[in-house]
Amino acid sequence: MPDFTDNLRPSQPDGPTTLARERTGSNISPKELSHHLLSTDGFLERQARILPIVQREPLFSKEKQQNLSRPERFKLGLARAKLLRRLKEQHKWSHDEYKMAEYLVDDVSPYFLHLEMFITTIREQASEAQRAEWLPLIESWKIVGAYAQTELGHGSNVRGLELEARWDGNTKEFILHSPTLTASKWWNGSLGRIANHAIVVAQLLLPKDGSENEYASHGPHPFIVQVRDMKTHLPLSGVVVGDIGPKYGYITMDNAYMLFNHFRVNPNSGIYTKPEQPALVYGSLTYVRAQIVHHARLVLARAVTVAVRYTAIRRQFQDRDGDKCGPEMAVLDYPTVQIRILPLLATAFALHYTGQSMRAIYQSTREDVEQGDFRSLAHMHSMSSGLKSLCTMLAADGVETCRRAMGGHGFGGGSGLIQLNNDYLSKPTVEGDNWMITQQVAAYLIKKMTAAVDSLASPTSDKTDEIFKEFIRNRSNGPSPTGLDVLASDQDVVKSFELRATALTYDVYEQRVLKKKSWNSLLIQLHKLSKVTKFFESLSTDNSLSGSTKSIMWELFRLFAFYTMEHEAFEFFRCNAVTKSDLDGLPARIQELMSRIRPHAVNLVDSWMIPDYLLDSALGRYDGRVYEDLYNRAHRLNPLNKITFNPNYWEDEIVKGSGESGASILSKL
Amino acid sequence: MPDFTDNLRPSQPDGPTTLARERTGSNISPKELSHHLLSTDGFLERQARILPIVQREPLFSKEKQQNLSRPERFKLGLARAKLLRRLKEQHKWSHDEYKMAEYLVDDVSPYFLHLEMFITTIREQASEAQRAEWLPLIESWKIVGAYAQTELGHGSNVRGLELEARWDGNTKEFILHSPTLTASKWWNGSLGRIANHAIVVAQLLLPKDGSENEYASHGPHPFIVQVRDMKTHLPLSGVVVGDIGPKYGYITMDNAYMLFNHFRVNPNSGIYTKPEQPALVYGSLTYVRAQIVHHARLVLARAVTVAVRYTAIRRQFQDRDGDKCGPEMAVLDYPTVQIRILPLLATAFALHYTGQSMRAIYQSTREDVEQGDFRSLAHMHSMSSGLKSLCTMLAADGVETCRRAMGGHGFGGGSGLIQLNNDYLSKPTVEGDNWMITQQVAAYLIKKMTAAVDSLASPTSDKTDEIFKEFIRNRSNGPSPTGLDVLASDQDVVKSFELRATALTYDVYEQRVLKKKSWNSLLIQLHKLSKVTKFFESLSTDNSLSGSTKSIMWELFRLFAFYTMEHEAFEFFRCNAVTKSDLDGLPARIQELMSRIRPHAVNLVDSWMIPDYLLDSALGRYDGRVYEDLYNRAHRLNPLNKITFNPNYWEDEIVKGSGESGASILSKL
Incomplete structure (x- = not known):
């Protein structure tokens, strides 16, 4: 809606004038320096090529994202991550080009662990037969995996993990079991809502020689486990898994908790991978x-x-x-x-x-x-x-x-x-x-x-x-x-x-x-x-x-x-x-x-060549239109300003004319 | 929904056991020390008395608030602030008791500036006649005020403020005018969506002696100005005012921007207060x-x-x-x-x-x-x-x-x-x-x-x-x-x-x-x-x-x-x-x-007597049930876990079975 503020300008000297003076007042060439800093592995050229592609997608607009709730923001993050993957196919992007697009969009991808830990671990640690079976499914994202090591009670000390993987010689299965609450997997990215498979690290328990009931621990070992149904996307029976809730950041990442109740991993639903090279x-x-x-x-x-x-x-x-x-x-x-x-x-x-x-x-x-x-x-x-x-x-x-x-x-x-x-x-x-x-x-x-x-x-x-x-x-x-x-x-x-x-x-x-x-x-x-x-x-x-x-x-x-x-x-x-x-x-x-x-x-700072789209900053934009941008965000983009409130404390109504009371807000979640 | 995790306990020694040992292993008495620290002005006693009152109000439950969007969170903050004011009347709370309740609920109140700056400034700086007119309205919250000093272009340097208040000798009015965008008021709490009045600080321009067209600046002066209609709560004509948008924190505070277009302040809608005691x-x-x-x-x-x-x-x-x-x-x-x-x-x-x-x-x-x-x-x-x-x-x-x-x-x-x-x-x-x-x-x-x-x-x-x-x-x-x-x-x-x-x-x-x-x-x-x-x-x-x-x-x-x-x-x-x-x-x-x-x-730390309700922390709770609480927040309270997502990147659908695409999320704002 037009109003008298549309014609107002900041006081002089304004941002563009000031930055122009700053730029001509120095004999340092940002072009030369940025080349020195960022051209060795093609970073600059890649950034210039990918930027216009992501910038024209409405889904990648950052204008209003700060106003979303956690569930809405997660949905947006997932929608963006899917689109990025589709763009990768459409433009035949290399992995580096895909990572550049992700960097510019600047959301932590809910598929992050699939790409960075699930694929790599299987590529590097699985046997050749396992790789042949799994990699085609994983690389096409037909199955989505995560990496579940850290638990509620243990992070740095991997030897202290509590989840058990007990070998059942009769059925030739491993039985995954969480004996305590602290044995719950915790923080495992991409697993809370998205992944259907995970590499699960558990204490390997094998029967002692000549015994059926006595087990010896062989320390933490990784297993590939299916945890959600491929059709319904609901957790399999014996698995409790979910997102751990809001955090300081990583709003678009579904860090998980996961527990197992005598859950049987058989060759059809999962495998045990013996780490061949500890150095890897x-x-x-x-x-x-x-x-x-x-x-x-x-x-x-x-x-x-x-x-x-x-x-x-x-x-x-x-x-x-x-x-x-x-x-x-x-x-x-x-x-x-x-x-x-x-x-x-x-x-x-x-x-x-x-x-x-x-x-x-x-x-x-x-x-x-x-x-x-x-x-x-x-x-x-x-x-x-x-x-x-x-x-x-x-x-x-x-x-x-x-x-x-x-x-x-x-x-x-x-x-x-x-x-x-x-x-x-x-x-x-x-x-x-x-x-x-x-x-x-x-x-x-x-x-x-x-x-x-x-x-x-x-x-x-x-x-x-x-x-x-x-x-x-x-x-x-x-x-x-x-x-x-x-x-x-x-x-x-x-x-x-x-x-x-x-x-x-x-x-x-x-x-x-x-x-x-x-x-x-x-x-x-x-x-x-x-x-x-x-x-x-x-x-x-x-x-x-x-x-x-x-x-x-x-x-x-x-x-x-x-x-x-x-x-x-x-x-x-x-x-x-x-x-x-x-x-x-x-x-x-x-x-x-x-x-x-x-x-x-x-x-x-110009030499770092950080695009305005990535900065997403009124204060830091290249052209110096600081105050115009701040005002635009406040006056034209802020959804709160679409709501007229009822300021009278003696009235329960919150939004003017709605009649709706404040108590309804909490119940919406 | 009950499941096998309901019966799980953390590994031993658990939190309660550990904290009990810590507490008996020290000869420091938290009771004695808390008395030394916090009893002088009745703080401890007041906290003990007010806590159960606020804790039993469902609106003050903090369980899910981290999941709300900015607009929802602001609504909740306003609803809580209204309820606090009503509780004050109901329980005949003193100002200190009311502040205690606010401290425990731990939301920045959208009425904060009304209470802390608007009332105080008028109480301390207005003339007796002005006080008689305004204080009853203000103290009953019939009108809600804010304090508008800082501008988009100026904070610390008050002398540099750009908003003008020009005296019109013919109509006996002050004309408030924002000559530039940077003259916009900015950051002024409680004014973005809630206040209908504000103390507005502007450069006082008076005609030079014997001149009608030449004005001399007399520096920044405060004016009381009505900015919103008392019925519709919409900005008065000539005023543009709104909330500046999301910030690091203060999510329940409506920090404002505000500009004036030759806006006339007459004795019916506002007054000029000459600061009588600069020391005040x-x-x-x-x-x-x-x-x-x-x-x-x-x-x-x-x-x-x-x-x-x-x-x-x-x-x-x-x-x-x-x-x-x-x-x-x-x-x-x-x-x-x-x-x-x-x-x-x-x-x-x-x-x-x-x-x-x-x-x-x-x-x-x-x-x-x-x-x-x-x-x-x-x-x-x-x-x-x-x-x-x-x-x-x-x-x-x-x-x-x-x-x-x-x-x-x-x-x-x-x-x-x-x-x-x-x-x-x-x-x-x-x-x-x-x-x-x-x-x-x-x-x-x-x-x-x-x-x-x-x-x-x-x-x-x-x-x-x-x-x-x-x-x-x-x-x-x-x-x-x-x-x-x-x-x-x-x-x-x-x-x-x-x-x-x-x-x-x-x-x-x-x-x-x-x-x-x-x-x-x-x-x-x-x-x-x-x-x-x-x-x-x-x-x-x-x-x-x-x-x-x-x-x-x-x-x-x-x-x-x-x-x-x-x-x-x-x-x-x-x-x-x-x-x-x-x-x-x-x-x-x-x-x-x-x-x-x-x-x-x-x-x-016990001696600081910070109640669990205020801490709102799984990690810091008094009874040490850290892991039980973390799990409860994740498994039972996290709304994201009510949503089943569609993880297939080649499908546009985000929520399984909804058919709705990701693009719809941004348009909701």
């Missing part, structure tokens, strides 16, 4: 973690894109020391805003190089393993655990820091960060809790340090071994100033981080191995080990960036390093990795770096 | 901040209650150094879990004493002001700003830390933290952005330091002045070890915090006043000033706690102090507030404190 099981978890590490940069880049563009446009107060004429200051010109956003901008790049290196390590290790060489597995596993923990923490916390830096409007739906935040908050605890899996890093490092101490005279085996040995030799010469000049040399910055990590490792080694302190009392110290220096190496070896872009990337590297250093100043100081006077100089240096990066901030 | 305007903002400071403890206590109870019950892995028989370890026995939860438990108590002292300062200042003595206003304003920033940050971050410490189940709806988190995330940016308002603290402290320097020889005027002067004197004697022994003396801990705050203030004073550095370049340093030591004073002067409770409170004080100290170790070290060897000793000391506090953790 290990590998599939590592694969998921490596994916998470690789994805973190795009999550943080998305939040930083919104925060940089909006705070460049948003103005508040005149400069206290200025002449108080002219427009108010852009919020991004305040050091208190810069200190929250610009280090995160730098972090997004740090995450990028980390993700790249994680991917490279994963691929080379996989090749080794396929050749039968398992030596690099432990290193990769430790890397993927440490980086999963670090990267998801940086990204999850970074999204929230960006939101708060945007003040009031950051709390609104126009921020575009709500679903991103809600979904991403799962990452610090999922696929190995961040605090828990860093222990795996620590155990690995203690082992490396012990080896270094024991073989001090032998040649070094790798880079870590070399650094450890040098540290041990210097240590026995007594404490001495390191002579590092972190404010002047980027190389020394890296050495300082290395020194700190090594000193911490040695500390923990000393307490655990030499002083025999209990493992649990060391866990806190251990958590602090994992850190990144890939940023430096990547910049040092890169040949693709031009002079001005390269030099701003070096500034971002320094900002990331100094910001981290300042936050853990005492640790760096304690192990002699930075001098006190250098630490005293950090705040001024950080401020100086920020003022050099600031003019390029908009072009730097 | 100042006071009402301070009041809101003081309320937020006072409330923060209950928010954090709620999250910590859930986290402590759940992690005491949750078991995972056997002790690596133990005999590997017996049950798995309680998660709360891991130092990596303790280090996240126990310092927050200590923080809840620190927030309590801070809140108490804030309230006391507010009350005594208010009494002063009513006597015409405005001298303590600046101190109170600075306190309320600094503490609002600190306390909301600690509470908001603390809720998320608790959630992550609970692993996977923390991400589920059964955590009871989702709505708490979503609502509370508004607090760091609302009512004065945390980063911005700490500048007010800084400005105040710089002024105090300047005064101390200038009057070094004069007698000290207050405690801060005394500390500042002592610092200045010691400083001119050259740097010297402070001789503080923080690990041995609680008094020295406080002195160490004082010294650090003073040194930081002096630093900033030196740069701003002596070296004339620009304000903006100092803002980052300034943010670090505000901190708390009320905990110490309260424990030192308290006579109500018995020996064992008192001594555990001292341990909590130390944990809070040392944890803070460790996190800002380098700052403490830099200004000589703690020695390096003491800082080196902190981790061991913190671990030792945690092991002493751990056995009392459950009784300590």
Whole structure:
């Protein structure tokens, strides 16, 4: 309905004017930088090709989805997931193209576990005969499967699972049974409402030799089990399965609970798969973690894109020391805003190089393993655990820091960060809790340090071994100033981080191995080990960036390093990795770096090339029409404004003229 | 529908068994401690009295509310708010009793601004004649009002508001007009769908002396304006008003946008109120901040209650150094879990004493002001700003830390933290952005330091002045070890915090006043000033706690102090507030404190007496029936499980047998 607000414009200078000025005021080329960041595996080209296809589907419109209830939102998510699969056929998309479409639509697919765990597990762990039988059905989605491992009472400790699979020698069947409530499967994605099959992990109980009634446990084993009828889609008798209910995020995912009552799995309805290669099981978890590490940069880049563009446009107060004429200051010109956003901008790049290196390590290790060489597995596993923990923490916390830096409007739906935040908050605890899996890093490092101490005279085996040995030799010469000049040399910055990590490792080694302190009392110290220096190496070896872009990337590297250093100043100081006077100089240096990066901030976030459709953010849109978009969402798209309410408390009626009381709302569910 | 899962129990030891053991294993009396914390203003007694009344109303059941859409949830919120007001009449509740009921129901009321800002502003700022006309209508809720100050383009900088109120001398009317889109009122609670009146803040434009066409701006002034028709509840002509749409939280609040098109306010439909006492305007903002400071403890206590109870019950892995028989370890026995939860438990108590002292300062200042003595206003304003920033940050971050410490189940709806988190995330940016308002603290402290320097020889005027002067004197004697022994003396801990705050203030004073550095370049340093030591004073002067409770409170004080100290170790070290060897000793000391506090953790959270109804948490319930409750929510209460879906991607149908396609969902809105 037209009204007088249709002709109103925001006050000047408006968003488009401001962003145009920002973009011409920097000599960084987003095109060049985006090519450097995102072209290696065809990502950019793929995004450009798939985007218009998904964007023209009305079902993929995000305009009103925040207003839906959980059941409605789940229906929408399922409808979208089906359409995506049909589009894949229609356009003959590769798996990567299909994943790109899914990424842009930005709903967690209810088929996610079918694709990511069910198919892969059967492909990699089933026998050839099993594969021949199952894969055609699975790949055509004739059957939809999930992966049911975690239980109500047990997550990380897989050995503690309670579901039993007892072998009945008479009928040649396995009997699945949940002896307790805590044995219920729990959190298993795609299984709550959608899947009709699942890989079910249960304690394998086999009769003891020569006995019919005594059973011995052989630990957790996977079984393929049909759990719903193929016609009615109702649970089979003896199976209780459903969706666990609302969560922080993942609204379109049907995480399941599932229990079995003496449920018989026979060769017609399911099979037992003996894991042939434990290393591969290990590998599939590592694969998921490596994916998470690789994805973190795009999550943080998305939040930083919104925060940089909006705070460049948003103005508040005149400069206290200025002449108080002219427009108010852009919020991004305040050091208190810069200190929250610009280090995160730098972090997004740090995450990028980390993700790249994680991917490279994963691929080379996989090749080794396929050749039968398992030596690099432990290193990769430790890397993927440490980086999963670090990267998801940086990204999850970074999204929230960006939101708060945007003040009031950051709390609104126009921020575009709500679903991103809600979904991403799962990452610090999922696929190995961040605090828990860093222990795996620590155990690995203690082992490396012990080896270094024991073989001090032998040649070094790798880079870590070399650094450890040098540290041990210097240590026995007594404490001495390191002579590092972190404010002047980027190389020394890296050495300082290395020194700190090594000193911490040695500390923990000393307490655990030499002083025999209990493992649990060391866990806190251990958590602090994992850190990144890939940023430096990547910049040092890169040949693709031009002079001005390269030099701003070096500034971002320094900002990331100094910001981290300042936050853990005492640790760096304690192990002699930075001098006190250098630490005293950090705040001024950080401020100086920020003022050099600031003019390029908009072009730097542009380089991530995150489409408006994915951002779904009034505050972060490319053209800067922040206020027009916020107003459009409020005035034209908000369904609540179609309802006229009855504000009189003494009347039970809620919607004016409906006569309907408030009590009816709850009964609708 | 009964099924085999009805008879299943969780594995042993179950929650009730575990919590019973925790409760008898500690000699802390929750009854004594809760009395100490919450009985002074009758809070506990009131909670006990109001709880059963609200709990028996079906409309206040929280069982399914997470599944509702925004429009449905808003309707429910309005229905509840009406019922609360009717219950107030029925039970002749006082304002405090009514607020207690609202607190327990835990919905942000769509009438919130009517009660908290509309009534108060008119009561305190209107003339006697205006009060006589308006208050009866307002207090009976015959008219419902809101407070419309913030605009789309301006929040913190009130002087920058764009809405105009131009005086028309011919008709004796004010003409309200929004010249731009950014002049739209925005965020104004209770106004989007509910209020029919609002206090509207606009730039007052009066004709220049002797001119009819030239106007001069007299800055922002408040007007009472009717905006909706009293019969139809539709916006009056010339007013565009609505709800701004979905947000992170506050789902039951109708935050508004509102624009005016040459809208005439005459004495029949509205009035202009000249603010008589600017100090009172100042006071009402301070009041809101003081309320937020006072409330923060209950928010954090709620999250910590859930986290402590759940992690005491949750078991995972056997002790690596133990005999590997017996049950798995309680998660709360891991130092990596303790280090996240126990310092927050200590923080809840620190927030309590801070809140108490804030309230006391507010009350005594208010009494002063009513006597015409405005001298303590600046101190109170600075306190309320600094503490609002600190306390909301600690509470908001603390809720998320608790959630992550609970692993996977923390991400589920059964955590009871989702709505708490979503609502509370508004607090760091609302009512004065945390980063911005700490500048007010800084400005105040710089002024105090300047005064101390200038009057070094004069007698000290207050405690801060005394500390500042002592610092200045010691400083001119050259740097010297402070001789503080923080690990041995609680008094020295406080002195160490004082010294650090003073040194930081002096630093900033030196740069701003002596070296004339620009304000903006100092803002980052300034943010670090505000901190708390009320905990110490309260424990030192308290006579109500018995020996064992008192001594555990001292341990909590130390944990809070040392944890803070460790996190800002380098700052403490830099200004000589703690020695390096003491800082080196902190981790061991913190671990030792945690092991002493751990056995009392459950009784300590019990002392906050947060009812299960308010917690609405499977993980945190008093009786420990965590898994039974999670299962009940999933299996019996989740409406998604009433729907059987069609999982075949090649079929457009979403709900099995309905024939309805996915596209219909979006069109429903």
